Structure formats: structure tokens, C-alpha cells
Amino acid sequence: MKQSRLAFLEKENKKLKSQLECVTFERDKYKMLFDASADALSIIDLKSGKFVECNQSAVQMHGVASKAQFLTLKPSDLSPECQPCGGSSEALAIAHIEKACNDGAELFQWFHTRLDGSAFPCLVSLTAIHLKAESFILAIGRDISQLVETQEKLSAALTDLKLYESAYQKEKKKFETFVDLAPIGIAINSFDTGAFVYVNREFGRFTGYNLDELNQMDYWALTPENYQIQEETQLASLAQTGRYGPYQKEYIHKKGHHYPVLLSGIKITDEQGESFIWSVVQDISEQKVIEKQLVNAKKQADATARTMQLANDSAGIGVWEWDLVSNDLIWDEWMYKLYGVSPEQFSGAFDAWVSSVHPDDIDDAKAELFSAIEGRGQYNPEFRVIHPNGDIRTIKASAEVLLDEHGQAVKVVGVNYDVTEKVSTMARLAKAKLAAENAARAKSEFLSNMSHEIRTPMNAILGGLQLLRSASLEEGLGTILDNATYSAKSLLTIINDILDYSKIESNKLELEQAPFSLIKVLDSIKYDLDSQVSNKGIKFLISIDQHFVDGWLGDFVRVKQIFLNLASNAVKFTNEGRIELKVAVTELNQHQALAITVIDTGIGMDEAAQKKIFERFSQADTSTTRQYGGTGLGMSITNSLVTLMQGTIELTSVINKGTSVHVVLPLKQVALVANNEHVATQFVPDMGGRKILIAEDNKINQIVIQTMLKATQADVTIVDNGLLAVEAFAAHHFDLVLMDIHMPEMDGIEAQKKIKQMNDQVPIIALTANVMANHVAAYLNQGFVAHIGKPIDMQNLFDVLQRYN
Secondary structure, eight states: OOHHHHHHHHHHHHHHHHHHHHHHHHHHHHHHHHHOOSSEEEEEEEETTTEEEEEEEHHHHTSSOOHHHHHHOOOOOOOOSSSTTSBBBBHHHHHHHHHHHHHHHHEEEEEEEEETTTTEEEEEEEEEETTEEEEEEEEEEEEHHHHHHHHHHHHTTTTTTTHHHHHHHHHHHHHHHHHOOOEEEEEEEEETTEEEEEEEEEHHHHHOOHHHHHHHSSSGGGOOGGHHHHHHHHHHHHHHSSSEEEEEEEEEEETEEEEHHHHEEEEEEEEOOOEEEEEEEEEEEHHEEEEEEHHHHHHHHHHHHHHHHHHHHHHHHEEEEEETTBBBBEEOOOHHHHHTGGGGOOOHHHHHHHBBOTTTTTTHHHHHHHHTTTTTBBOOOOEEETTSEEEEEEEEEEEEEEEEEEEETEEEEEEEEEEEHHHHHHHHHHHHHHHHHHHHHHHHHHHHHHHHHHHHHHHHHHHHHHTTSOOOTTTTHHHHHHHHHHHHHHHHHHHHHHHHHHHHHHTTOOOEEEEEHHHHHHHHHHHHHHHHHHHTEEEEEEEETTOOOEEEOOHHHHHHHHHHHHHHHHHTTSSSSSSEEEEEEEEEETEEEEEEEEESSSOOOOHHHHHTTTTTOSOOOOHHHHOOOOOHHHHHHHHHHHHHHEEEEEEEEEEEEEEEEEEEEOOOEEEOOOOOOOOOOSSSSOOOOOOEEOOOOHHHHHHHHHHHHHHHHHHHEEEEEHHHHHHHHHHOOOOOEESSSOOOOOOHHHEEEEEEEEHHTTEEEEEEEEEEEHHHHHHHHHHHHHEEESOOOOOHHHHHHHHHH
């Protein structure tokens, strides 16, 4: 009887154990499902109204930092004050909870909020759970923002169920793509057979095998057999807990070499009851290399520390440490030397340092130190210290603040070094720099003023010469007129060269970036040099490579200046034969570039002249200067412009055979688009009936501009200064104003402002000898519609007038 009873109890015990295992399995399974669910799951205690449990999806969906923070919230913290229907969120929530408690599970749509205040639609399921005397609500939330958006699109477009299928397939494709492109190996194996069901690209990359190859090989061809015990342990863990790892082992690559990997995974059972192992596998070869490097680095650290001490000694760097808790200040040997005291004279307290710093510097040094300690800045001051013998030295300091595990500052470690000589040198350099800047500014202002003063009488000269072209002259005087015009333009070129040289020397020359046509640049150069070429009876050719495509991005004016300088030099030094400009596209430093070669059959240069051709104020020899003229700046400016554009320039020449200059500019090629670019008119504009007011204080220039405008038939009124211009504009109607800038009584800028206040519709054009780029830009920003520089080019004048006729 007793044995029968014992057998019965053992049977019951086994039965209870089996039931317990089932219960444990079910509990773990549901806990795992709860935690792993992509839906936001949370449990609300109906008595306290607070969350008592949640999964990671809930934390993420509501934008909460952590699960711990989530459990401090109430449901009302995660909902807007009102729902889209207009009802109170709190009242509606209570109604849904009551219904779930009374009628069973409740499913409804709800608007939730994240902690950052953003709202989103959610599909919510509420289920009442009663455990003994306590009642809970299981809330399941799913962010349906994309679903709502999809539904709205479907409703608007009157589409059918296929779009839902398309959206699902798209999301599925996204997931599959994500897994396949994940930067870590992913593999799925059958739990029963171990066969590979799926591997992503990364897994195939670091193993060298594809899916078919893996399934046709023995498992131990991938994993060394000496890992058999570890493998069995991990499989046992997987069977008991549903997961394994992380653990390290080795893989055998397809090529035969072994390498370390880190694995972890979970067991997943599908709806048909078939179990699979999802594994995440990471190739940790690089990590192992880094770990080895860290070991080596630690070994080197001690040697480095010794080396640093030697470096500190050689550089005179003092190291200090201030304990913020004990207030102890520790100095090394060099600190005592820097402050001129002995260890016996130093108390080791913070106040000892304070008393050593110059009274005028201590407040700033302390403020910067405490700012760094409080986490509001860095400590990198420069201050003076007073040695006991009265010597004053300048110290540069730097420090790092060390924090404890609570983020509180506990120690400051820093360095000091003497920069007295450096500070003195910097002061001298700053003084010299200021003097140089003042000199450069004075030179720039002088050149600007000189340019204005020279251009004003040049206006009368060139203007008169242009007007004489239309007059009937005696035989032979036409040649004299051409020579005079050429000489005047040469003088103007010299002035421009001096101004460009000044800007380049002071680094104030800036390049614009705009699309331009090189063909138009070359046409313009050919037009500018046409009279000189014709007078000499030489040929001027432009050869364009058959593969050349026009359209470049750069500074149109400076590109033209480069090639005009080279071409005009070629014309100047060529008395017979020809000048040829060859155009092609090439490469410079692996970038597309523009290449132009200027070839002439002129007088050429010897090697000595070629070596100094790009020097400023330098020409081949004094006889060249006497015979051909020039400042010697042209080629220097050209070289500077090419360098500024990061290009190259090469020159080859042979005496009495000619010169070749090859320029490569790394400009970007762009497509040229049609624009409304104005083309200079070849005719005098008819301005009959139009009234023009001219403000010009120079009597000679008054005559020149009045004579130039005579052919336009305009009604011209000329006044001597800006004040008279304002008075004349107030008393009479004018259609156009030409305004000089520098005038007595009232300058052109002030006069322009007053005229615009009276009528801002009348165009006002700046007519001035100030032609520097910054001046022109300033006038246009001021409100002048255009700028005409002196000396006045009649064609340019007529072109501008035609624009505003």
C-alpha cells in the first residue's frame, strides 16, 4: 500500500513538473512576444491610472527616452487635449476603458502624441484584465500614420484593393532589402536539420559561400570541429531559452583561412509549427586587430610618457594638477622654474598660484578657469606672472577638467609654458603689419586718386580725338590722328596696368564666376587689335580645335585681359608674318581646362630675357622699352592672373623667329543659354525730343560730352556741380541724367540721392573717372543704373544711351 502511494506521488510530481514547464514556457513565450512585438504594448493599472509595464515599441512610438521614463507617464501625457472629433481626450479615454471593462475588448482609432508634441493616428485595442483584486488594461497601439495616409490617397483616387497589396509588397520589399543590405551577417537555419534557409549579402561576403553552396557542404567545413562542445552548449541554450549567444568562435573561409566571428540568435516558430534559428553573425577580424593594437598601444603608452617628460623638459613645459576636493595644487619641477620659486617657497594651495599672477590678469585667468570647471568653456588663457625678484614673464596655459561618475568636476590637469619672447615678437609683427597695411592703403588711395586725375584730362584728349574722326581732315592728318589715338590708348593701358598691379600686389583682386563665350572673347580681341594689325600688314588668325565646345565658367573680363595682353604683345613685337591664336580643350590636374597658344613671327627673345619676362617692371632690354614702349607690367599681370586662376603659362622664344606662349586655365565648361545680353549698336541713337541733364565741373569735358551728344539730337543741359543739378531737376523735366561724381558744392552721390527722392523713375548714369571695380559696384548699389568711365568711349556712350532711350 505504501509503495503504491509512493508511485502515485511520483507520478503526480512528474505531472506537476511537466505542467510547470509548460506554464514557464508559455510565460516566457508571451513575455518574449510582448517585448518583441512591433506593436506598442502597455499595461495600465486602473487603480492608479499609471503605466506599470510597456515594451520597447511603445517607448519608440511615443518618442520616450527609455522604458523607465515611460513608466512615469500617465495615458493623458501621450494624448492631445482633444481628439479630431472635438471631444476631450480624457473623457473619451475613460469611456473606452469603461466599455472595455464592461463589454469586452475595445478596438478604435485614436490620436496620440509624442513627447516632442507631434501627433499621429493610432489603432488602439483595449482589453480588461482582472487578476484577483486588481484590474488592468492591456493597451495595444499601432502607429497607422502611413495607413491613414494610404487610405486617404486610396479614397481620393478611388483605387481598389490592389493598392493595399502594392503597399504591403513595398514594405515587405523594404524589409527584405534592409535585411539583405544590412552591414552585418544574417542567416536563417532550420532548427531540426540545420540547413540554411537564407543568408544575406554580408554573410556571403565574409564566408565566401552562397546559399546553395552552404547547403551542399558539411557544417564542419564552415566551423572548425574543435568548437563542437561550444556549439552543443549554444544549441542547448537555444532549446531552453529560445536564444543563444553572443559567443565568439571561428569560421573557415571558402579560401581556407580561419577568422573570428561573433554570433547571437533566437529561435522562431512559424504558424505551421516549424522552428527556425535566426542568427546575427559579425566578422570581428578588424575588432581583434584593434584589440591587439590596444595592447601594443598600452605598452607604448609608458614609453610615450617617458618621451613626453623628455619633451616637456626640452620645451620648458610645466605640468600642474589641482584637486578640487582637497584644494591641493601639485606642480612639477618646471612649474617652479616658470614661476621663479623653489618647492620650499610654494605652499601647494590654489591661493599660491593666485598671488603669483599679475594683478591686472588674475581676474580674467580665474574667470576662464572656473568657466571651464563649470562646463561653460575651455581653459586656454595667456597671463603674466611676477617672479619674487620682480621679473615679469608671460605664460600660456591649457587644461582639461576631469569629472567623476556623476559628472562632477573633481580635478583639473594642465600645462604652462613661457611665451614672453613670442608675445614680444608678435607685438613687433603686429606693429609692422599695421604700418604695412597703412602704407598699402595709402598707396591704393594714391593710385586711385592718380587714376582719377589722369583720366579726367585723358577724357578731353580721347574724346576730342574720337570727335575728329568724323571731321574732314587734310591728307596726312588722318594718320596723325590714328597715331595720336593709339598713343592715348597706350597711355590708358599703362594706367590700367598700374592699377591692376596695385590690386594684385595687395591681394585685393577678386575673380567673378559667370558663364561666358570664349569665341566672343576672341572676336572682341580681334576687333580691338584690328587697326594695329591692318597698319602693320600682318595676318591675325584664330584656329579652333575641331573638338572644342564653347561655354566656360569664369571671369570674362580677366580671361580677356590675359589673352588680350598676350595678343597685343604679339602684334607689338611682330612687324611681318602672322599672329595665330590656337584654341583647344585639355586637362590640368585631372580636370578639364581651356588651352590657348599665342604664336607670333616677331622679334623673339634670348634666354636671359625669357627668364625675367614675368618680372614686374621688366622688359627684354632698354632698347625694347625705347622702341616699343610699355611699363613692363603686362606679362607680370598676365602671369599673376593665370596663377590666381590656378592655371599655367609657358613661354618659348627664338631670336628673330618668334615667340609662343601656351596658357592653360582650369575653367569648368558650362552650357551657354540664350540671354538678353545687349549688343553694342553701330549707330548713333536718335534722341530727338529727349532732355538730358549733365552734371560736369570740368569745362573741357563739358565741351567734349556736349559735342559727342550733338549727333543724337538730344536737348542737353549742362550744369557745373551737383547742387545746380538738383536745382535744375527740380525746375525742369528731364528724361535722363549723366552725373559726374567728384564736383564742388555737392558731389554726384549726394545729388543722385536728392534727385531720386524727387523722381526715382528717371535713370541716372554715373559719368566718372573712378573706374575701379569697387567704385563701380558701389555706384550701382547706390542706385545709378549704369556707369560710363572716363575717358569716354563714344560707342560705349551711345550704347548706354540707347538702352535708356
